[in-house]
Amino acid sequence: NAGVTQTPKFRILKIGQSMTLQCTQDMNHNYMYWYRQDPGMGLKLIYYSVGAGITDKGEVPNGYNVSRSTTEDFPLRLELAAPSQTSVYFCASSYRDPALFTRRGNNLGNGYTFGSGTRLTVV
């Protein structure tokens, strides 16, 4: 069981180049998310998806696009890379709403499963 897999782990882009960050999960999770993490800042939501064919913008979507053609994959596309997109990108997934209270099962609650991240530098 691999969980959430992100590729590549590191990438350097030149200004104006484009690339796709890959994210795949093998847990049959419906909900998937893309966040970016900048030093000293909290994770910011870029895009999210609640199922195949359904995506929506998060807090910081400008300069990014996503698609969700299958349950497993949720790629993030950067068009015309800019230095402001230098960041660490995390993909996450959950079976359903992580705040859904369940009286049975794990007493600790439910949360996201995160990938290991992609460190992107735009120069």
Next chain:
Amino acid sequence: EDQVTQSPEALRLQEGESSSLNCSYTVSGLRGLFWYRQDPGKGPEFLFTLYSAGEEKEKERLKATLTKKESFLHITAPKPEDSATYLCAVQAGVEAGGTSYGKLTFGQGTILTVHP
């Protein structure tokens, strides 16, 4: 706008020296408050979800508590392996359509270092 502020930004402890991390939040109808642990170069790892004021949850040396305005992560007799960044996040109430879609607002984290 939902906001989460964590304090302190960094905390250095000696092994065995208990302490607490704070997470203050403002949210339009709290649906859940989450604690995650993040090791350097890795993605965050889920620890707890708290749903309502007064709730407490424990895991090994960690205990999370929740009030209407803040949450605390208490660390009892910490060990060097507890060194990590601890992230707090909130999920707001239900949006139009009857679901909140699991979107989280994160704090900036507290970097915990435990010295042997």
